[in-house]
Amino acid sequence: MASSTSINGTAETSVGLSRRLELTxxxxxxxxxxxxxxxFLTPANVAAAVQVPAVIMFVWVLTGLLILVVSYxxxxxxxxxxxxVFTVFNIRKKVTSANRAFRVFGYPWVPIIFxxxxxxxxxxxxxxxTADSLVGFPIASCRNSFLSLxxxxxxx
Numbered sequence: 001m002a003s004s005t006s007i008n009g010t011a012e013t014s015v016g017l018s019r020r021l022e023l024t025x026x027x028x029x030x031x032x033x034x035x036x037x038x039x040f041l042t043p044a045n046v047a048a049a050v051q052v053p054a055v056i057m058f059v060w061v062l063t064g065l066l067i068l069v070v071s072y073x074x075x076x077x078x079x080x081x082x083x084x085v086f087t088v089f090n091i092r093k094k095v096t097s098a099n100r101a102f103r104v105f106g107y108p109w110v111p112i113i114f115x116x117x118x119x120x121x122x123x124x125x126x127x128x129x130t131a132d133s134l135v136g137f138p139i140a141s142c143r144n145s146f147l148s149l150x151x152x153x154x155x156x
Contacts, residue, residue, distance in 0.1 A: 072136035075125050082118045085111050
């Protein structure tokens with residue numbers, strides 16, 4: 001609340017927005033301007049340079065499909081990350097006398113925290129985006145089959 005003195009000497013109070021910018025607000029304005037200019041001005045510049053609408057639409061659709069495939073496979077990749085870290089515990093439990101080829105920082109707490117965080121990520125994705133998450137499994141299995149096919153052909 002701002003207070004001021006009127007002509008007759010009585011105090012008046014006015015309620016309103018302050019006319020000053022704090023550091024966090026200035027930072028948010030700059031970030032918003034940068035993101036906004038990147039999102040809205042860059043396609044316009046590309047369209048002006050290419051001047052062929054079919055090419056722009058093709059690249060736009062192709063990029064959207066690529067983003068979908070990547071987001072689908074990242075979900076299934078996190079499942080394998082959890083299984084890989086869990087394997088460290090399994091191997092250390094089964095083969096106690098083996099030479100350790102690597103060390104894990106903060107063992108066992110850092111891997112345990114990672115397993116819980118990654119499991120939460122996977123479960124949250126399954127709950128919040130069930131259809132998108134389930135689409136990722138076949139895509140990931142096709143990707144793995146394709147990669148194994150590449151490995152066998154490169155060995156020949």
